[in-house]
Amino acid sequence: MPDVSTALSRPTPLPRRGLERLDLMLLCAEALDLNGGEAMVWMSEQLGYQSLFPNRVELWKRRCHNPLRRSTRRGQLQVQDTDALIRILSAMAERLYPMVRQLLSAAEPESVSEQRWALFRSRLQELIEERLNLRRVGVRKLLDPSEGPQLCHQLILSLALCAGNGGVERLKASLLDPEP
Amino acid sequence: MIKLSHRYEQISCRLTVEGFPDVSSGQGSQAIGILTGWSLALAGHTELEGKRDHLEALLQVVAPYARHLISGAPRAFGDPVSPVAVHPDGSRHRLELRSSQPNTPPMALHLDDAELADLVRCLDQLLLDPRLQLNLQAPTPQPLRRSELRKRVPLGRRIAAPLCGMAALGLAGAVSWMVPIPKPGSFNPTEGKGTSSVAAPGNSSSSGKSAVQEKTPTPGKTATPGKTAAPGPAEAPAPAPQAQTSQETGTRPGSSPTPR
Numbered sequence: 001m002p003d004v005s006t007a008l009s010r011p012t013p014l015p016r017r018g019l020e021r022l023d024l025m026l027l028c029a030e031a032l033d034l035n036g037g038e039a040m041v042w043m044s045e046q047l048g049y050q051s052l053f054p055n056r057v058e059l060w061k062r063r064c065h066n067p068l069r070r071s072t073r074r075g076q077l078q079v080q081d082t083d084a085l086i087r088i089l090s091a092m093a094e095r096l097y098p099m100v101r102q103l104l105s106a107a108e109p110e111s112v113s114e115q116r117w118a119l120f121r122s123r124l125q126e127l128i129e130e131r132l133n134l135r136r137v138g139v140r141k142l143l144d145p146s147e148g149p150q151l152c153h154q155l156i157l158s159l160a161l162c163a164g165n166g167g168v169e170r171l172k173a174s175l176l177d178p179e180p
Numbered sequence: 181m182i183k184l185s186h187r188y189e190q191i192s193c194r195l196t197v198e199g200f201p202d203v204s205s206g207q208g209s210q211a212i213g214i215l216t217g218w219s220l221a222l223a224g225h226t227e228l229e230g231k232r233d234h235l236e237a238l239l240q241v242v243a244p245y246a247r248h249l250i251s252g253a254p255r256a257f258g259d260p261v262s263p264v265a266v267h268p269d270g271s272r273h274r275l276e277l278r279s280s281q282p283n284t285p286p287m288a289l290h291l292d293d294a295e296l297a298d299l300v301r302c303l304d305q306l307l308l309d310p311r312l313q314l315n316l317q318a319p320t321p322q323p324l325r326r327s328e329l330r331k332r333v334p335l336g337r338r339i340a341a342p343l344c345g346m347a348a349l350g351l352a353g354a355v356s357w358m359v360p361i362p363k364p365g366s367f368n369p370t371e372g373k374g375t376s377s378v379a380a381p382g383n384s385s386s387s388g389k390s391a392v393q394e395k396t397p398t399p400g401k402t403a404t405p406g407k408t409a410a411p412g413p414a415e416a417p418a419p420a421p422q423a424q425t426s427q428e429t430g431t432r433p434g435s436s437p438t439p440r
Binding site: 097098100101102104105106107154157158160161162163164165166167169170171172173174176177178179180 | 191246247249250251252271272292293294295297298300301303304305307308320321322323324325326329330332333
């Protein structure tokens with residue numbers, strides 16, 4: 001178990017759960033934005049990660065380290081790769097913040113909010129069925145009608161709190177959480 | 181000197197800080213090094229104002245609360261006497277503010293997730309603004325401890341494994357207690373060996389039995405009263421090979437086996 005006090009001061013690779021959550025949050029960003037895959041590549045270029053992710057295949061290969069993926073890749077992801085993915089996710093969350101906020105707001109009319117959540121969940125479900133291994137318990141929980149909405153809400157709340165430069169360290173710290 | 185004012189805005193939140201540059205430490209004309217006051221306007225709530233201590237107290241509770249919330253393990257921050265406290269309240273978040281002036285009741289604000297996210301983003305902007313050179317103390321985000329994350333798992337799932345383990349142990353103990361313990365001396369390994377060695381080679385059980393009858397020394401048959409003059413070694417149960425030899429060879433009438 002990594003020492004909690006010094007976990008962020010030295011480069012620590014993300015644990016398995018952290019990789020799962022990072023890829024799921026990127027998947028949520030894609031579900032919010034229909035052109036999310038392209039936006040991710042564009043954001044990577046904007047942040048200066050051309051050397052790390054010269055094309056979308058390289059980006060996809062890094063994301064395939066998620067153990068929940070259909071075609072998962074073995075081995076440890078480098079710290080610089082995970083840091084780059086975290087920064088891309090925070091930048092995308094900042095760009096999508098108005099949509100994320102609408103989903104989380106209690107001031108919105110109940111029917112409108114339900115429609116938005118239903119649309120988001122249906123898009124996320126399509127992406128999950130396309131890319132993730134449906135036999136994994138974590139994936140089945142996401143698709144479960146009783147547990148799924150709560151997990152989706154937690155993912156969207158995490159996206160809202162990691163948006164922008166101020167959210168990068170917060171998100172990184174949460175992805176380094178140990179297994180309960 | 182002109183008072184400077186910087187504003188950080190989100191949809192439902194507006195944070196304004198006012199102050200002066202600290203010229204003595206060589207700060208630029210647009211930097212705020214001396215904070216004279218700040219105000220926080222949350223949509224639908226009363227506008228809050230305070231000094232540097234109150235802003236630091238707000239940062240000390242809201243930043244770690246957001247850190248716990250992003251991990252899905254919300255918990256209360258701020259004790260009952262601190263100027264600012266925040267704790268989860270159902271699907272909302274209760275922000276309590278206590279005035280330093282006497283006889284002033286604490287103010288409670290109920291924020292939803294979106295309003296809390298707005299507040300957190302405003303505070304992030306404040307901390308990252310290079311124009312603010314106030315050296316505000318805000319806790320650095322750190323990974324949570326395992327004990328802090330344990331509450332995220334439901335109680336039933338947490339105690340299921342130990343309960344199953346204890347039940348399996350009890351069941352195994354009960355089954356082993358029901359098996360009778362063999363008494364000392366009830367098991368004779370030589371008897372078992374003899375029976376198995378004789379019964380195993382024969383195809384029929386009758387041949388096995390005859391073999392036992394032939395080989396087992398019978399004192400009554402060997403030592404016939406009147407035909408044997410003296411009790412010889414045939415009467416003695418041991419040694420068995422000698423008794424067997426005498427029976428197989430046959431004792432002729434009138435001849436008595438004489439012990440040598």
